[in-house]
């Protein structure tokens with residue numbers, strides 16, 4: 001059974017779904033029983049989601065955008 005320390009240590013791997021099944025179940029079981037760790041996971045999860053959302057909003061660099069446009073042009077003309 002994972003304890004709080006182990007859970008925090010594995011938190012990012014858990015969120016990224018990088019853990020092997022047995023460890024994932026241990027963390028998941030601990031989370032069911034530990035409000036402190038639940039809070040922590042929720043916080044990290046929200047933070048990650050926000051960072052990802054921001055990254056998606058970021059405008060593309062000009063060079064990359066131009067390259068994409070070039071690709072689209074080819075499709076449209078063809």
Ligand SMILES: [Zn+2]
Pocket residue numbers: 003004005007030034036037
């Ligand atoms: Zn805990």
